[in-house]
Amino acid sequence: MNNTYGSKTRKGWSLTAILLMTVLVLSACGSKATDGGSTNGAQASNELEQIKSAGVIKVGMMGTYAPYNFLNDKKEMDGYDADIAREVAKRLGVEVEFVSQEFSGLTPSLQAKKLDAIISQMTITDDRKKVLDFSDPYITNQVKIIVKEDNNDITKLEDFKGKTIGVGLGTNDESYLRNEVLPKVGDFTIKTYDDVISSLKDLNAGRIDATINNMYALKPIVDANGLNIKAVGEPIKSDQAGIAVRKDNPELVAALNDALKGMKDDGTYNTIFKKWFGEEPAQ
Numbered sequence: 336m337n338n339t340y341g342s343k344t345r346k347g348w349s350l351t352a353i354l355l356m357t358v359l360v361l362s363a364c365g366s367k368a369t370d371g372g373s374t375n376g377a378q379a380s381n382e383l384e385q386i387k388s389a390g391v392i393k394v395g396m397m398g399t400y401a402p403y404n405f406l407n408d409k410k411e412m413d414g415y416d417a418d419i420a421r422e423v424a425k426r427l428g429v430e431v432e433f434v435s436q437e438f439s440g441l442t443p444s445l446q447a448k449k450l451d452a453i454i455s456q457m458t459i460t461d462d463r464k465k466v467l468d469f470s471d472p473y474i475t476n477q478v479k480i481i482v483k484e485d486n487n488d489i490t491k492l493e494d495f496k497g498k499t500i501g502v503g504l505g506t507n508d509e510s511y512l513r514n515e516v517l518p519k520v521g522d523f524t525i526k527t528y529d530d531v532i533s534s535l536k537d538l539n540a541g542r543i544d545a546t547i548n549n550m551y552a553l554k555p556i557v558d559a560n561g562l563n564i565k566a567v568g569e570p571i572k573s574d575q576a577g578i579a580v581r582k583d584n585p586e587l588v589a590a591l592n593d594a595l596k597g598m599k600d601d602g603t604y605n606t607i608f609k610k611w612f613g614e615e616p617a618q
Contacts, residue, residue, distance in 0.1 A: 381586050381587075382451065382580070382581070382584045382586070382587050383427075383584070383586040383587040383590050384586070386427065386429055386451055386587070387427065387428060387429060389429070390429050390430060391424075391429050391430045391431070391432050392420075392423075392424050392427060392429050392430075392431055392432070392451045392452060393432045393434055393449070393450050393451045393452075394420045394424075394431055394432065394433055394434065394450065394451065394452050394453070394454050395433075395434045395435075395436065395441045395444055395445060395449075395450040395452070395453045395454075395455060396412070396416055396417070396420070396433060396434075396435060396441075396453070396454055396455035397435060397436070397437065397438050397441075397455050397456075398412060398433070398435030398436075399435075400414075400416075400455070400456060400552070401414060401555040402414050402415055402551065402552075402554065402555055402611045402612070403415050403416045403455070403456050403551075403552070403611075404416040404417050404435075404454075404455055404456075406435075412433040412435065414611065415474070415607065415608070415610075415611040415612070416454045416455055416456065417433065417454075418607045418610070418611070419454055419473055419598075419607060420433070420452075420454045422594070422598055422603060422607065423454075423578070423591060423594045423595070423598075426593075426594035426597055426598070427590060427594060434449070434450055438455065441453045441455060441457070441579075442463075442466065442467065442579070445467070445579065445580070445581060446466070446581060448581075451580070451587075452578050452579065452580050452587075452591070453467075453578065453579040453580075454473075454578050456474070456476070456576045457469075457576055457577065457579045458476075458507070458574045458575065458576050459472060459575050459576065459577045463579070466582065467579045467580065467581070467582065468579070468580050468581065468582050468583070468584060468588050469577035469578065469579055469580075469588075470577045470578035470580075470588055470591040470592050470595060471577060471591075471592050471595055471596075472575035472576060472577050473576060473577060473578060473595055473604075474575070474576050474608075474616070475573050475574070475575050475616070475617045476549045476551060476552075476573060476574050476575075476576065477549065477550075477570035477572075477573045477617060478508065478511075478547055478548060478549055478570060478571055478572045478573065478574070479547065479548070479549075479550055479566040479567070479568065479569075479570050479571065480492070480545055480546075480547055480566065480567050480568050480571060481535075481538065481545060481546045481547065481548055481550070481553065481564055481565070481566055481567075482538070482544070482545045482564065482565060482567055483538055483539060483541060483563060483564055483565075484563035484564060484565050485563075486544070486545075488544075489544060489545050489567065490567045490568045491568050491569075492516055492519070492520055492571055493520055495516065495520050495523040495544075495545065496520055496521045496522060496523055497522065497523060498523050498524070498544035498545060499523070499524040499525075499526055499542075499543045499544050500512060500523055500524065500525055500526065500543065500544065500545050500546060500547070501525075501526045501527075501528055501534040501537060501538060501543040501545070501546040502525060502526075502527060502528070502534070502546060502547060503527070503528055503529075503530075503531060503534065503548075504527035504528060504529055507574070508547050508548065509525070509527060511547075511572060512525055512547070513525065526543055531548065531552070531553065531556060532556055532560070534546050535553065535556060535557070535560070535562055535564060536560070536562070538562075538564055539560075539562045539563060539564055547571060550566045551611075551612050554612075573617070578591050578595075604616070
């Protein structure tokens with residue numbers, strides 16, 4: 336009786352052991368399948384593939400910075416940046432969805448994954464490269480001296496001595512005047528403004544002697560307000576803007592660079608540039 340019971344017990348334990356081994360083997364197989372799935376998931380997490388899978392790239396821009404990006408009469412996003420974005424999207428094989436907001440909010444929105452890229456005259460700087468990745472530059476903006484149409488006394492930075500120079504408050508241009516130009520040139524007065532239009536109206540009225548700015552950005556304001564001002568001399572500095580994306584997206588950055596290179600190689604880039612600025616891009 337006891338032997339029979341012991342035999343049955345041993346058989347029971349044997350069956351249990353076999354079942355446990357089967358479960359462990361299946362679990363191991365399952366783990367491999369899961370690992371494989373994770374690998375595929377990692378590939379799917381490649382943001383370039385995600386954009387292609389979604390069929391759309393969400394591009395952030397200000398929408399208030401003509402001629403770079405603005406809403407036209409049809410309330411459609413228009414401008415140089417918008418055309419660059421459309422062409423890049425086309426070459427990625429997706430549609431473009433524009434998301435407009437204040438410049439200061441673009442980087443947080445990108446990092447919160449509300450955007451896939453920023454194409455909004457975001458200057459490539461060392462500080463920004465700490466938190467963002469950039470494509471190759473897609474534009475070089477040249478900053479020039481701007482004076483009243485009948486002013487022939489100022490053609491270079493050295494002519495600023497003794498004059499009053501207007502500049503946007505808190506801008507890179509203000510830092511440039513205070514930290515680089517003023518120590519080099521000597522005494523001149525810096526008058527700051529909260530907006531560009533006020534500085535240009537003061538220049539037009541003769542209340543300041545000059546300002547510095549990017550003429551591409553000023554042209555729509557000058558045209559709309561009939562201001563009699565002009566750019567003089569050679570560019571005093573230049574900034575480059577790129578397409579900003581989240582950090583650690585080498586596939587997306589490479590694809591954006593390929594798209595930009597293709598645009599330049601086949602002449603599309605020059606066509607867009609001349610459409611908005613009326614001249615060939617700087618080399």
